[in-house]
Amino acid sequence: MNNINAWINGRWTIPALSGLLILASFTASKGYGAATAGDLLMVAAAIVAGLPVVRNAIRALAVRHISIDLLVSIAAIGALIIGEYWEAAAVTFLFAIGHALESATLNKTRAALAELIAVAPDTAIVMRKGEQVEIPAASVAMGEVVLVKNGAKVPVDGEVIAGTGALDEASITGESIPVEKSKGDHVFAGTISRGGFLQVLATGIGADTTLARIIHRVEDAQDAKARTQKFIDKFSSWYTPAIVVLALLAGLISGSVVLGLTLLVVACPGALVISIPVSIVAGIGRSARDGILIKGGEFLETAAKIDVVAVDKTGTLTKGRPQLTDVVALAPGVEKNQALAWAARAEAGSEHPLARPILEAAEKAGIPVAALPEHIEPVIGKGITARVDGKRVLIGNLGLLEQFGVADTVGADRVAHELATQGRTPMIVAVDDQVLGVIAVADEIRRDAAAMVAALHKAGVKKVVMLTGDVKPVADAVAAATGIDEVHAGLLPEDKLDIVARLQRAGHVVAMVGDGVNDAPALATADVGVAMGAAGSAVAVETADIALMGDDLLKLPEAISLARRTLANIRQNIVIALVTVGLLLAGVLMGGVTMAAGMLFHEGSVLIVIANAMRLLRRKTPARANLPGPLRQEIRR
Ligand SMILES: Nc1ncnc2c1ncn2[C@@H]1O[C@H](COP(=O)(O)OP(=O)(O)OP(=O)(O)O)[C@@H](O)[C@H]1O
Numbered sequence: 001m002n003n004i005n006a007w008i009n010g011r012w013t014i015p016a017l018s019g020l021l022i023l024a025s026f027t028a029s030k031g032y033g034a035a036t037a038g039d040l041l042m043v044a045a046a047i048v049a050g051l052p053v054v055r056n057a058i059r060a061l062a063v064r065h066i067s068i069d070l071l072v073s074i075a076a077i078g079a080l081i082i083g084e085y086w087e088a089a090a091v092t093f094l095f096a097i098g099h100a101l102e103s104a105t106l107n108k109t110r111a112a113l114a115e116l117i118a119v120a121p122d123t124a125i126v127m128r129k130g131e132q133v134e135i136p137a138a139s140v141a142m143g144e145v146v147l148v149k150n151g152a153k154v155p156v157d158g159e160v161i162a163g164t165g166a167l168d169e170a171s172i173t174g175e176s177i178p179v180e181k182s183k184g185d186h187v188f189a190g191t192i193s194r195g196g197f198l199q200v201l202a203t204g205i206g207a208d209t210t211l212a213r214i215i216h217r218v219e220d221a222q223d224a225k226a227r228t229q230k231f232i233d234k235f236s237s238w239y240t241p242a243i244v245v246l247a248l249l250a251g252l253i254s255g256s257v258v259l260g261l262t263l264l265v266v267a268c269p270g271a272l273v274i275s276i277p278v279s280i281v282a283g284i285g286r287s288a289r290d291g292i293l294i295k296g297g298e299f300l301e302t303a304a305k306i307d308v309v310a311v312d313k314t315g316t317l318t319k320g321r322p323q324l325t326d327v328v329a330l331a332p333g334v335e336k337n338q339a340l341a342w343a344a345r346a347e348a349g350s351e352h353p354l355a356r357p358i359l360e361a362a363e364k365a366g367i368p369v370a371a372l373p374e375h376i377e378p379v380i381g382k383g384i385t386a387r388v389d390g391k392r393v394l395i396g397n398l399g400l401l402e403q404f405g406v407a408d409t410v411g412a413d414r415v416a417h418e419l420a421t422q423g424r425t426p427m428i429v430a431v432d433d434q435v436l437g438v439i440a441v442a443d444e445i446r447r448d449a450a451a452m453v454a455a456l457h458k459a460g461v462k463k464v465v466m467l468t469g470d471v472k473p474v475a476d477a478v479a480a481a482t483g484i485d486e487v488h489a490g491l492l493p494e495d496k497l498d499i500v501a502r503l504q505r506a507g508h509v510v511a512m513v514g515d516g517v518n519d520a521p522a523l524a525t526a527d528v529g530v531a532m533g534a535a536g537s538a539v540a541v542e543t544a545d546i547a548l549m550g551d552d553l554l555k556l557p558e559a560i561s562l563a564r565r566t567l568a569n570i571r572q573n574i575v576i577a578l579v580t581v582g583l584l585l586a587g588v589l590m591g592g593v594t595m596a597a598g599m600l601f602h603e604g605s606v607l608i609v610i611a612n613a614m615r616l617l618r619r620k621t622p623a624r625a626n627l628p629g630p631l632r633q634e635i636r637r
C-alpha cells in the first residue's frame with residue numbers, strides 16, 4: 001500500500017499516465033469511426049501532463065515572475081484551441097518526462113550531501129552506571145564517556161581519555177589513511193575506527209559537531225545563488241517576454257498559429273536556467289567529500305579567479321612547533337640560565353607559539369617556572385612585557401626595545417641579526433633597562449610547503465606571497481626553501497592587511513591563508529580567506545570562506561583547480577544551452593522542426609547540461625599523487 005502511495009506521488013506518475021492516454025488514443029483512432037474518442041483521449045493526455053505546468057506558471061505569475069512554464073502553457077493551450085491535440089499532448093508529455101529525468105539526475109549531483117549524511121552515526125555505546133549500554137547516537141549527553149570499538153563509527157565530537165586506536169577521518173578531512181589517536185587527541189563524529197579501542201569524552205553532540213557543521217554548509221551552498229545566477233534571472237525577465245512578442249509577430253506575419261506556438265516551445269531557456277546551479281552544487285559537493293569546505297557559489301567563483309596567494313609563515317609554511325636553539329648571554333656577569341629563567345618566567349603567562357619552546361627549555365634546564373608573572377601584556381607583533389619579582393621584563397624584537405626606550409648597549413642587535421641569517425627567530429631579553437641576552441628558536445619547514453607553492457603555480461596562481469611578523473632573514477630562509485615569490489617580513493597585523501589591500505588595488509584576486517588572531521584582519525580583507533586544519537575549530541568552519549578540514553597544504557591548490565574546473569563547466573553549459581536554442585529557432589523559422597521535436601531537443605539539452613555538471617563529481621587524482629613516494633608518506637602522517 002505504501003508503495004502504491006509512493007508511486008502516485010512519485011515523479012514518474014504524471015508522465016506515465018499521460019503516456020498511457022496517448023497510446024490509448026492512437027489505438028482508438030485506428031478503430032472505425034472512433035476519431036472523436038481518440039481526440040478525447042489525446043486531450044485528456046494533454047490535460048494530465050499540462051495541468052501541473054499551468055499551475056506552476058500561474059504561481060510564478062502571482063509573484064510577478066515570467067517562467068518557462070508560462071511559455072509551455074501558452075503553447076499547449078493554443079494548440080488545443082486550434083485543434084492540434086497531438087501536438088498539445090506531445091509537448092506536455094515530453095516536458096513532464098524531461099522534468100522527471102531532470103529531478104532524478106539532479107538528485108545525483110546532490111549525492112555528495114547524501115553521502116555526508118550517510119556517514120552520520122546511528123548508535124553509540126556509552127558507560128552508564130559502570131555498564132556498557134547501546135543507545136541512539138542522538139541521545140548521548142555532553143560529558144558522557146563513549147566507547148569506540150574496532151569498526152565502529154565515532155558518534156560524537158570529543159576527546160580521547162583512555163585507550164589507543166586508528167581512525168579513518170575521510171568523512172571530515174577527505175584523507176582516508178587512518179590517523180593514530182591516543183589520550184588527549186580530538187576525535188570527530190562520523191569518523192570510523194580501523195583498530196584499537198578508545199574511550200571518548202563527548203564534547204560536541206547533535207548539531208554541535210564538525211560533521212553537522214559541514215552538512216549545514218553544503219546545504220546552504222545548494223540554496224545560495226551565485227552572482228552569475230542573478231545575471232540569468234535578469235536575463236530571463238526580458239528574454240521570456242521577447243520570445244512571446246517574437247512568436248506573436250511570426251504567427252501574424254506567416255499567418256500560421258502553429259509556427260508561433262512552436263517558437264514558444266523551442267525558445268524555452270530550460271538548460272540555461274539550470275546551467276549554473278547544477279555545476280555549483282556538483283563542485284561544492286565534490287570538494288566537501290575531499291575535505292574542502294567552500295562557503296557558497298560566490299566563493300567558488302572567486303576562488304577560480306585567485307591569482308595571488310598570501311600565506312602566513314608560522315603554522316602554515318612551518319610546523320608551528322618551534323624548538324629552542326640558542327641562548328646567548330650578553331650583559332657582563334650574566335649566566336645563560338639567568339637570561340633563560342627571566343624569559344621563561346615572563347612567558348609563563350603567554351599563549352604565543354614562541355612561549356612554549358622557552359618554557360620547555362627552562363624546565364629541561366631545571367629552572368623552576370611555577371608562578372605566573374605578576375602582570376603580563378602582549379605587544380602585538382613585537383613581543384611581551386611582564387612584571388616579575390617587581391622588575392619589568394621585556395622579551396621580543398628590536399622594535400619592542402625601541403618602544404620601551406631600552407638602549408642596546410651590549411650588541412644584542414648584531415647577535416640577533418647573526419642568528420636570524422641562520423634561519424632562527426631571535427628574541428631579545430631585557431630586565432628593567434638592561435639587555436641580558438638573546439634567545440633563538442627555529443621552526444621546521446613543513447615537507448609539503450614547497451610542493452604546495454609549486455602546485456599553486458601550476459594551478460595558475462601568479463604569485464605566492466609570505467606575510468610574517470618574523471624578521472627578514474628568517475623569512476628569506478623559509479622562502480628560499482619553499483619557492484615563495486615575495487617576502488614581507490617584520491609586519492604588524494595592520495601591515496598584513498595593508499599589503500593584502502594593496503595587492504587587491506593592483507587588480508589581483510587575493511587568497512589569504514592564516515591562523516591566529518594576528519591574521520584575522522588580513523583574512524577578512526582578502527577576497528578569499530582560507531583556514532587550515534579547520535576540523536577542530538567551529539569558528540574556522542563558520543567564518544572561513546574556504547575551510548580546509550585536514551592539515552594537508554596541497555588541498556589549497558586542489559581547491560583552486562576544482563573552482564577553475566567548475567567555472568569552465570558553467571561556461572560550457574551556457575554555450576550548450578544557447579547553441580541549442582539558437583539552432584532550434586533557426587530550424588523552426590526555416591521550417592521542418594515541429595513542436596514535439598522542438599520539445600524533445602529542448603529536454604535533451606537540459607539533460608546534457610546536467611550530465612556535463614556531473615563530470616565534476618568524478619574524483620580527480622589529487623595533486624599529491626605526483627609527489628615522490630617517501631614525501632607522500634610523510635605528508636599523510
Ligand atoms: N610571546 C612572545 N615572546 C617573544 N617574542 C614575541 C612574542 N610574541 C611576539 N614576539 C615577537 O614578535 C614577532 C612577531 O610576532 P607575531 O605573533 O606578530 O608573528 P606572526 O605575524 O604571527 O608571524 P608568522 O607569520 O610567523 O606567524 C615575533 O617574531 C617575535 O620576535
Ligand SMILES: [Zn+2]
Nearest residue numbers: 312314516518
Ligand atoms: Zn601567525
